[in-house]
Amino acid sequence: MVIGVLGLGPIGESVCEMLGSKSGIRVKYVCCPERPVRFPATVTRELRDLTEDPEVDTVLELSAEIHPALEQVQQCLLAGKHVVTCNKPLLAFHWNELMALAARQGVCLRYGGAAAGGLAWIPAIERCKRADTIHEISGIMNGTTNYILDAMHLAHASFQTALNRSQDFGYAEIDTASDVDGLDSLHRLILSANTAFDVSIPPEEVLVRGIRCIQRRDVETFLAHGFCCRLIASAEHYAERLAAVVEPTLVELKDHEAAVHSNFNLLTMVSRQAGKQSFFGQGAGRYPTAYNVVQDLLDVAAGRAEPPGPPRIETHVDNRTFVRKYYIRTAVSEPWLWSRTEERWETGVITCRLSAQEVHAWAAEARGRDPELFFAALR
């Protein structure tokens, strides 16, 4: 196998290091002239050098932005190259067109490192589907927000202190919105659910709410009632109905998710025969992600990966029957909330069971009156 690498950041360097000399995989080109390359490869500015070289069979795309990755990946697929990528937004927003192109060209498009850092998650989903039907995908899919929430619960830190500390550790992306507002979780949820359910979820139809407005007093209330807060992404697929939500969620202190500390991830699938299976580990980071990229390359090299199937019909999301109780804290008196309150906690109220659709729609509008409004689902 001869590969070209687009963008040689820390992950790309780790991949090349792990491939070493004995894997039978040779890096021929690096398309990133800004960075010194410490192994024998042709450094180029021209994508054409890779796509027009018949010796190159696979291209690694390791950036984190949609452009120019989209155009580059399209060119590589059109040139008949397999593509292995870590680019979450690229696949979340252009799933169907890229998968359809790879299918037409009869080449592989792999993304194990994008969806789950170092976890054996995407191959486990694909393997499961051979013999079983997956109905639910959920989990703590973003390490930064989990680090922040865990620090708020265990070290009683404020949101801002915990966020700063996560940036000191290098967990948080430079653009914290991607982590804190739930976008990174959204991308991973879409990659996982598209794989598990054979669907193509339109990202804009998923309800997404992050943890930016959580306060120390919320956390104290949760602990006093035996709960802790995690940012959980969930998708369910039963009888053609597809629900997909990313939102702060209260789990009992004895629950599995409550025992996920620091920047770890916990990814869960529920299938008909095998039941509930969870995968716990590093969902991001240089070496874990490089590890899954190498696994994808080895799969392609060994002929164990296959081109995607025919394109899927875009499946619309319906969160009207995704029903939970909610914790809601707002400083404003909200008539909508009066009739839906079931219990009062120190800092907020617990509602009756409401659909995610209804709560997110109300909150989007109520936030105009109280920008600090915070809510979390109760599981």
Place this chain on the structure above:
Amino acid sequence: MVIGVLGLGPIGESVCEMLGSKSGIRVKYVCCPERPVRFPATVTRELRDLTEDPEVDTVLELSAEIHPALEQVQQCLLAGKHVVTCNKPLLAFHWNELMALAARQGVCLRYGGAAAGGLAWIPAIERCKRADTIHEISGIMNGTTNYILDAMHLAHASFQTALNRSQDFGYAEIDTASDVDGLDSLHRLILSANTAFDVSIPPEEVLVRGIRCIQRRDVETFLAHGFCCRLIASAEHYAERLAAVVEPTLVELKDHEAAVHSNFNLLTMVSRQAGKQSFFGQGAGRYPTAYNVVQDLLDVAAGRAEPPGPPRIETHVDNRTFVRKYYIRTAVSEPWLWSRTEERWETGVITCRLSAQEVHAWAAEARGRDPELFFAALR
């Protein structure tokens, strides 16, 4: 793929049900004349009917006893048939001879359902090894003992009550010793560690202590100090040194293992690049186990499984450097313990750091003086 089934219990029936008609896998023989067969297959008493039929390429062996499974599996391998088995003691005690035979014959010998019920554990280990080095395998490997321990912690049940309840639920095997004394965990540890480290562990060299002597008052002490007890099987492989122990272990209440409730399992591997990865789910049960058997069959049918590599050198276990603090409760005054006590808890003492080798050896002898002696490692 055409298969023969040896022993048609509930798992075998579930496998046949899951294979259905569209998997391309046909069950031609069932070697279990005592049980009615509800699908078109030849029922026979003669193993020869399977081994001598050139159409049969794979045999399912689903019993739980070493004999006559050993002789049957040998005959099948000698006849050039692939074998998929759920038989834990068979593989734990005859690993090298069966793997060597399968290697010589160029056929597959698969055991995904034996090691981990419905969890994607063995394939994840095999996949990990392609790109990484695994150093540690550990976990809660037996659902029955976890059910008992969890009931003692959460419902304050006595050992006997919890054991009886687990039998009512059908979790405990008829022979409770296999679960309660840690033998089932031993078998799974050996299957997992042999796969992960490319070794062949002699079962009799592993230190094994179960949970039979744990009392309600021990559990209350643990909870008061922020711990809970789990039966944990561990193996470590660093620089040719191999440690392997099954013993009650105290984990902090905020730890991942403490959040494993009821009869669930949590299997963990630590590798150099991907770090720590845990797999949580049903480690036993009719449908989860059948699910992994079907996965093994699909791997063999798709040519994705390979015959085992050349036989491994038997690797001796050395637990002298596997060092922990220990909780020890005994009613007898033990001079050995005086000099090693670091702290006193309500019902027992906490020792200084000691090797598993030393503690298990002392306890084996001290149990003559106090049959109710209980100990647990502190992690």
